[in-house]
Amino acid sequence: MADDSKATDVGARYAKALFDLAKDEGRIAAVESDLKSLKAMLASSPDLRTLLASPKFGAADKAKGLAGVAAKAKLNATTQKFLGLLAANGRAGALASVITSFEALSAIHRGAVSAEVTSAVALTAAQSKGVASALRQALGKDPEITTRVDASILGGIKVRVGSRLYDASLKSKLDQLKFALKRA
Numbered sequence: 001m002a003d004d005s006k007a008t009d010v011g012a013r014y015a016k017a018l019f020d021l022a023k024d025e026g027r028i029a030a031v032e033s034d035l036k037s038l039k040a041m042l043a044s045s046p047d048l049r050t051l052l053a054s055p056k057f058g059a060a061d062k063a064k065g066l067a068g069v070a071a072k073a074k075l076n077a078t079t080q081k082f083l084g085l086l087a088a089n090g091r092a093g094a095l096a097s098v099i100t101s102f103e104a105l106s107a108i109h110r111g112a113v114s115a116e117v118t119s120a121v122a123l124t125a126a127q128s129k130g131v132a133s134a135l136r137q138a139l140g141k142d143p144e145i146t147t148r149v150d151a152s153i154l155g156g157i158k159v160r161v162g163s164r165l166y167d168a169s170l171k172s173k174l175d176q177l178k179f180a181l182k183r184a
Helices: 002-025 028-044 046-053 059-072 077-088 092-110 125-139 170-183
Strands: 113-119 143-149 156-161 164-169
Touching (some): 002 077, 002 092, 028 046, 028 077, 028 092, 059 077, 059 092, 077 092, 092 113, 113 125, 125 143, 125 156, 156 170
Parallel strands (some): 113 143
Antiparallel strands (some): 156 164
16 A cells, blocks of 8 residues: 555656646646546556566666657657656656646646546446536536446445545445444
8 A cells, every 4th residue: 555655646746747847838738638648548558557567677668668659649749758757767657647646737727626436337428417517516616527437336426536535335335334233
C-alpha cells in the first residue's frame, strides 16, 4: 500500500510539472488529449503495461518504447519530451498516475470536477445522464464522469469525487448489516 502512495505522489508531482509546462505553452488541451490516448493504449495493451512496470527493462528500453508509441500516435512535442524525461528519470511506471493527476488538474483549471462512477453493470446513457445531473446539482459544478464496472459491488453505485466517496453499493449495505447483526 505504501508503494501505491509513493507512486501517486510521484505521479502528482510529474503531472503538476507537465501541467505547468503545458499551461505556459498554451497546450493544456493538446497534452490532455495525448494523455487520454495514452490511457486508452495502457488499458488495451498488456505489452505496454509490462514494459512500463517491469524491472527487467531499463530506463533506455522504456524510453525507446515510449518514444515509439508517441511517434506512432503522433503525440505533440511537449508530450513526447515529457515521456522521454519520465523514462530517463526511471519513473515510466508512474505514467498511469501522472495521467490521472493531470486530468484532475485540467478539470480544476476548466472549472469542472472529475468523478469516477463504479457500478456493478455498465450504465445506460440515461443512467449516466441522471448521475451527471445529480452530481451537478450536489456539487454546483459540471462533472466529468469516468465509469468503471466492478461486479464485486453486487449492485448500486460508488461515486468518487476527489477524496470523497459516496457509496450506495449493495455490498457496503450488506457489510453494514452484517456488522450490525454481529454487534447485536
